[in-house]
Amino acid sequence: MHTGRISFDKLPAMDVTALLDGLNPEQRDAVAAPLNHQLVLAGAGSGKTRVLVHRIAWLMQIEHLSPGSILAVTFTNKASKEMRHRIEELTGISPKHLWIGTFHSLAHRLLRTHWQQANLPENFQVIDSDDQLRLIKRIVRAMNIDETDFQPKQAQWYINQQKDEGLRAKHIQPFNDPRAQTMVTIYGAYEDACQRGGMVDFAELLLRAHELWLNQPSVLAQYQNRFRYMLVDEFQDTNSIQYAWLRVLAGDVIPVMAVGDDDQSIYGWRGAKIENILQFTEDFKGAQQVKLEQNYRSTSNILNAANAVIDNNPSRLGKKLWTEGEAGEPISLYEAFNEQDEARFICEQIEQWKIANSDKRYEKIAILYRSNAQSRVLEEAFIRAALPYRIYGGQRFFDRLEIKNAMAYLRLIQNRHDDAALERVINVPARAIGEKTVQQLRTLARENGSSLWQAVTQTVEHKTLTARALTSLTKFTQLIEDMENTCSDIELHEQVDHVIQSSGLIEHHQKEKGEKAQARLENLDELVTAAKSFNLEEAQEKQLENAPEDALIQSPMEAFLDQAALDAGDTQADEFEDSVQMMTLHSAKGLEFPLVFLAGVEEGLFPHKMSADDPVRLEEERRLAYVGITRAMQQLVITYAESRRLHGQEQFNSPSRFIREIPTEYIQEVRLKATIKKPVSNFFSTTAAKEATGLNIGQRVWHAKFGEGVILDMEGQGPQSRLQVSFDFDGTKWLVASYANLKPMDA
């Protein structure tokens, strides 16, 4: 409904054309659509975020929806922040009252507000997957279940998977499957433990929020009444419970705009349901569909390559990227001798690029790879070449051991019944409360259905342990009580500082040796700094005065703990130094770079061997290739290695099928100048053996006794030639060629 001309009382004036200016016809369709359901299929680089931001501006300024009546969901905190920022930039309206957040943060907000209706304690704690795993580990042990058979990791995976599907332990009927029965038992015990300790894991946030809708019609009605429009970004990444939550909330009353790209769905392995896109058009009747196919990022050579690759996926909704821009350079393809050579080549290319573009920054360059293990060799080569680099991913700040320990003390001050926190720090630093004592506490807690803290106090009162243990336990409880007392009336960062000091964590890490210790101490300092700047944000927020009905009454510490659990923060420091960006293909989604290297594009590595024989997973690998290719704006360089050392084993992979799927007209092979490709000794020693045997390194062969294998190396000459073969089942062996009688195999 276009509401025509209405006075823009408080909102800055902006007319219709300004919001649609610079948008292409499809983007305009999406932005200016009536308030009905909409599915926007947005190809890579097609201005997806732009459409979302303009759409929200349109809703506020043209449709006159109040910011508080618009809900926008993203998948990462980073994306939320970006959207807020761009909305403010475009409209000048403070995005304060917009409900923009991740599924998890929105669910969390609901549960904090409606904790009673959700059957949670008011001070419930969000636990991360690390805490979750520890808790499951304890449960599995306490239940005397064989840990080798039921690994906590698997149980964790199982539980999260069930929750993602909206299933509680009581819903699951394992019938005669004993394994499933045990899993369900573990799941049920885990649920009880969480409920007792007021702990909520990530999947639980979503599940509870969903159940809140189902069990509390009045709460649901309240929000259905409040929201006039909802938007979902990265829709292809929604899992079942997220979709269900959204669908129930929307009901028949709230129009939804889903934005996504089926070709960029790369998180199926963690529960994302690409099918939700199809489901959407069925469940949200009359949804208008818009395809954004014009690309503003890459050259047409790059786009054509991407289109050709993704075209090999049979089950697609179908999209074809195009550009008004130039063809650009062909895609470079380099066959490296091994992974060292590959890394060296990339360094050389970057050095040349820098000579030709001395005014441009290194951060315009990205190296993308399938798995993190590949970064090591690249890193070494970069250090040798003295090129600046930054590796994305890896451990996040709040995931670090020392930070988690410090946070556990803070959590314990906040909530004595947080068993996960107590277990973590009761003997860190060591205070003579050993495994045996803790075990007894656990037993006692289980018998009473109480928390560990209660077990500790009870033990101390009744003196049911050795005098030695009792002294230690008393000291510990005293420590925590003292901490709370001291912290009750000081600033947040002072609280953090005090806890770090008085807990003995500083001394604990000082005693550690090696470089790590120093880094840990620095991180603890950094935590105080983080608390300081958090204080600032809090203060600012208070000044702005949130709408009262949204206000959550939380102490700064509570808010700080929540943020630490839900927003792991930016990955690493050093982000200010201009450097080449190295990351996995997964973390590259949503980013773009003028120059992109795709490294290790080999069968077995990419597509990964774990996915190679499952058509569904293979399609996802191909989508990953599509994501990788479309990150490049001007120049794409693909490299692969003839041989690669991985997990201490030499491997001979053939070039990835994804390379073959790119039409040769878009590719230019790069040969190195006069550089010697292979180490000389190896080259000569293998030549004679090759002639004598008629076989080649990397070739697959068959042996009468050992079966199939791959030739890794050869040496010697004539009948004396020896071959090193890695057999699929019998390991690696050296064989004399004239006796081995190896038969070459195809493929």
Add this chain to the structure above:
DNA sequence: GTTAAGGCATTTTTT
């Protein structure tokens, strides 16, 4: 309560 030695797996990651 701390350290050394052996076993074992080893894609991708956000919340």
Add this chain to the structure above:
DNA sequence: ATGCCTTAAC
């Protein structure tokens, strides 16, 4: 090759 984790020994 490496790192993580459990177990065994100081």
